[in-house]
Amino acid sequence: MFFSVDQYLQQVSNFARYFGRSPELLGPEEVRAWQVHLIEVQRRSPSTLVVATAALRFLYHITLKREWAVEELPIPRTPRKLPVILSQDEITRFLEAIRSVKHRTVLIAAYAAGLRISEATRLKVGDIDSQRMMLRVEQGKGRVDRYVMLSPRLLEVLRSYWCIGRPQYRLFPGRFPDQPVGADVVRQACHDARRHAHTR
Secondary structure (H helix, E strand, O other): OOOOHHHHHHHHHHHHHHHOOOHHHOOHHHHHHHHHHHHHHOOOOHHHHHHHHHHHHHHHHHHOOOOOOHHHOOOOOOOOOOOOOOOHHHHHHHHHOOOOHHHHHHHHHHHHHOOOHHHHHOOEHHHEEOOOOEEEEOOOHHHOOEEEEOOHHHHHHHHHHHHHHOOOOEOOEOOOOOOEOOHHHHHHHHHHHHHHHHOO
16 A cells, blocks of 8 residues: 655644654654544544554654554554445446447446456457357456356347447447547446436
């Protein structure tokens, strides 16, 4: 986890101002009291507490070279939240809000096959293996090629899309037939659709 110099300086400044003394005159007990103050009085988020603690660990261990163990300033773990799972109806409304057939099909392919948007946009027509019901994903995570399952429903969607656009090489071409549509373009369409779906 990396933080900026400005974040560190701000946290050290807040710490010193709270006790009204130079950090050189303070120690582990004051740091722990400051952590409690951040949580219980200021009601700061766990991520703010992580930044504050990391800044003070750096100050005392690296800058001031204090001999007391840096482990005396434990860095709290930021709780991980589970992702929001959309209902089938919400997914349907979201996809229907995407005006472009190409963008909608890219997102359906990403959703149905478990692909990143960048992986879905780079698919080629030849990557669809309808005989084995597989999709070839080129240079995915870790720059490794892999195969994913192709569901009958997704194959049907891809065939319908192909009948409309008749792509020759890239399944989802961009401005030029040999180049894929930009992942950022699809992400923007995704954001637009989300806003549109909420206003319905």
